[in-house]
Amino acid sequence: MTTETLQAPVPRTPLQEFWHYFKGNKGAVTGLVFILIVCFMALFADIVAPHSPSDQARDALLLPPAWMDGGNWAYFLGTDDVGRDILSRIIHGARLSLSVGLVAVTASLMIGILMGLVAGYCKGVVDTIIMRVVDIMLAMPSLLLAIAIVAILGPSIVNAALAISIVSLPHYVRLTRAATMAEMSRDYVTSSRVIGASPLRLMFVCILPNCVAPLIVQATLGFSTAILDMAALGFLGLGAQPPTPEWGSMLADALQFVQRAWWVVTFPGLMILLTVLAFNLMGDGLRDALDPKLKQ
Amino acid sequence: MLSFIGRRLLQAMFVLLIISFVSFMIQDKMGDPVRQMVGLSVTLEQREALQQELGLNDPMLIQYGRFLGRAIQGDLGTSYYYKEPTIDVIASRLPATLELSFAALVLVVLLAIPLGVFAAIHPKNILSRAVLLFSTLGLSVPIFIVAVFLMYFFAIEWGLLPSFGRGETTSVFGLWQSGLFNRDGLQHLLLPSLSLAFVLTPIFIRLIRAEMMDVLQSDYIRYAWAKGISAPRIYFIHALKNTMLPVITVGGIQLGTLVAYTILTESIFQWPGMGLLFMDAVTRVDVPLISTYLIFVGVIFVVTNTLVDVVYSLVNPRVRIPGYS
Numbered sequence: 001m002t003t004e005t006l007q008a009p010v011p012r013t014p015l016q017e018f019w020h021y022f023k024g025n026k027g028a029v030t031g032l033v034f035i036l037i038v039c040f041m042a043l044f045a046d047i048v049a050p051h052s053p054s055d056q057a058r059d060a061l062l063l064p065p066a067w068m069d070g071g072n073w074a075y076f077l078g079t080d081d082v083g084r085d086i087l088s089r090i091i092h093g094a095r096l097s098l099s100v101g102l103v104a105v106t107a108s109l110m111i112g113i114l115m116g117l118v119a120g121y122c123k124g125v126v127d128t129i130i131m132r133v134v135d136i137m138l139a140m141p142s143l144l145l146a147i148a149i150v151a152i153l154g155p156s157i158v159n160a161a162l163a164i165s166i167v168s169l170p171h172y173v174r175l176t177r178a179a180t181m182a183e184m185s186r187d188y189v190t191s192s193r194v195i196g197a198s199p200l201r202l203m204f205v206c207i208l209p210n211c212v213a214p215l216i217v218q219a220t221l222g223f224s225t226a227i228l229d230m231a232a233l234g235f236l237g238l239g240a241q242p243p244t245p246e247w248g249s250m251l252a253d254a255l256q257f258v259q260r261a262w263w264v265v266t267f268p269g270l271m272i273l274l275t276v277l278a279f280n281l282m283g284d285g286l287r288d289a290l291d292p293k294l295k296q
Numbered sequence: 297m298l299s300f301i302g303r304r305l306l307q308a309m310f311v312l313l314i315i316s317f318v319s320f321m322i323q324d325k326m327g328d329p330v331r332q333m334v335g336l337s338v339t340l341e342q343r344e345a346l347q348q349e350l351g352l353n354d355p356m357l358i359q360y361g362r363f364l365g366r367a368i369q370g371d372l373g374t375s376y377y378y379k380e381p382t383i384d385v386i387a388s389r390l391p392a393t394l395e396l397s398f399a400a401l402v403l404v405v406l407l408a409i410p411l412g413v414f415a416a417i418h419p420k421n422i423l424s425r426a427v428l429l430f431s432t433l434g435l436s437v438p439i440f441i442v443a444v445f446l447m448y449f450f451a452i453e454w455g456l457l458p459s460f461g462r463g464e465t466t467s468v469f470g471l472w473q474s475g476l477f478n479r480d481g482l483q484h485l486l487l488p489s490l491s492l493a494f495v496l497t498p499i500f501i502r503l504i505r506a507e508m509m510d511v512l513q514s515d516y517i518r519y520a521w522a523k524g525i526s527a528p529r530i531y532f533i534h535a536l537k538n539t540m541l542p543v544i545t546v547g548g549i550q551l552g553t554l555v556a557y558t559i560l561t562e563s564i565f566q567w568p569g570m571g572l573l574f575m576d577a578v579t580r581v582d583v584p585l586i587s588t589y590l591i592f593v594g595v596i597f598v599v600t601n602t603l604v605d606v607v608y609s610l611v612n613p614r615v616r617i618p619g620y621s
């Protein structure tokens with residue numbers, strides 16, 4: 001009789017478990033891969049891009065993409081009305097879009113977590129005041145509020161990022177507050193409090209780590225909103241100012257050439273679409289993997 | 297019920313007060329009325345006398361009180377560019393925006409309800425998958441790209457529809473310039489409202505599908521099947537009613553998004569509505585017009601949200617209890 005030793009299955013670490021669920025979602029993995037590519041492009045834009053984003057090739061105005069008649073392989077996606085390489089501008093634009101997204105999401109995430117934690121922890125008057133402020137911010141459509149903020153502060157990329165982070169704040173506050181209130185009634189929080197943990201420790205060490213999952217999901221989706229809003233502001237001329245290569249403003253500048261040169265409009269538009277789609281898909285995947293309760 | 301409505305109204309008033317204060321701050325921060333009135337050609341003493349006369353040296357709260365008093369009487373300042381009361385300028389552009397939003401809403405309802413219900417009834421069907429894919433794509437595509445491509449194909453490439461403006465309008469009772477009553481106006485309306493609808497439809501398709509799938513699992517639907525009620529009646533009368541509950545709430549919130557998106561749509565199609573007016577005001581730094589627009593939209597938004605809440609509490613009495621969720 002052979003004795004086989006039965007091995008108990010090694011329990012997965014939380015990270016492995018997350019990856020196991022996440023990789024089952026093909027759309028989410030595709031999104032992740034695309035985002036990684038865009039990040040790579042953004043980080044190494046100077047090396048990856050074949051030309052400088054502001055170099056004007058005077059002999060190659062409105063050149064079609066390389067695979068079309070009259071295209072030139074030196075300018076893979078063609079050139080715009082002053083002879084700038086569209087591919088290079090898109091690559092450099094990725095740097096801008098991603099950094100604006102990163103700044104906006106980080107800023108509103110940090111302030112939002114702080115306000116949400118305080119509101120959920122303190123309750124009472126503080127909670128009421130914070131939530132009223134949030135309600136008022138939600139009382140205006142976010143894009144309109146962003147446009148208004150930029151209109152007041154003056155159009156620039158920094159103000160646009162600021163506006164986007166202000167308008168996305170309410171979502172983070174509400175999420176953190178709801179999660180904090182749910183955690184506050186748990187036994188482990190009560191016992192830490194009995195042991196004598198300070199309010200700060202309770203908030204940041206005990207409660208916060210347990211609220212992270214929905215926040216990660218919201219932050220990912222926040223990235224896509226930030227890129228969309230940024231492009232919309234750029235399109236209206238309220239975001240990045242020319243000649244900065246920004247996807248939205250590239251599209252707006254090229255609008256008058258749409259009849260003669262479809263590629264100057266199509267490629268920046270496609271890039272916005274794909275990047276936002278990638279973030280949305282990844283956000284969906286993250287939500288399903290991190291927070292199965294929310295699964296649709 | 298009355299206390300619920302009272303609470304909501306109080307909240308709405310408070311929000312409106314804050315919005316008016318923010319607009320007051322905008323006017324205060326960005327515009328120098330004295331310079332607007334007399335330019336740079338007067339002496340410092342005269343300027344100061346004028347400032348005193350206009351009450352610009354008073355404490356801010358008193359100035360705000362005056363601003364509020366005038367605002368309640370419908371006087372929100374005079375546009376620098378049009379030299380007319382801002383409220384009149386905006387009111388003259390209101391019909392265009394309202395008609396555009398209304399047409400977009402009709403399109404959204406006509407598209408989202410059948411598609412969402414279909415996707416919920418036949419989740420495995422290839423068409424439902426296509427609908428779902430379309431809705432994911434639609435959530436990621438910026439409205440200006442949709443608008444540009446619709447314009448490119450329908451107006452430029454195929455020459456089927458006009459690409460900008462509002463076309464012919466007819467006057468209704470002398471107070472409403474409407475483009476809904478003639479062919480030309482309707483043709484002009486189609487592309488802008490289609491692009492607006494394109495951006496909002498996906499949200500509603502997803503929402504209706506998810507809610508409908510939930511509702512179809514519930515006991516009362518199973519009972520209806522057992523009773524032998526016909527399928528269309530179950531789907532479109534019994535199930536759809538309960539599906540629409542959350543749709544009302546989200547619809548109210550999305551109305552604000554619709555207003556924000558009219559700014560983009562109107563700038564692209566040169567639609568002479570409030571959104572285009574606002575963008576022009578921003579480029580001209582026409583401060584009174586900017587702040588009036590913000591107040592105006594704020595009022596519309598708060599009023600509709602309050603109405604939606606009240607309507608919702610009528611159809612779903614559970615939300616009236618404070619703290620219930």
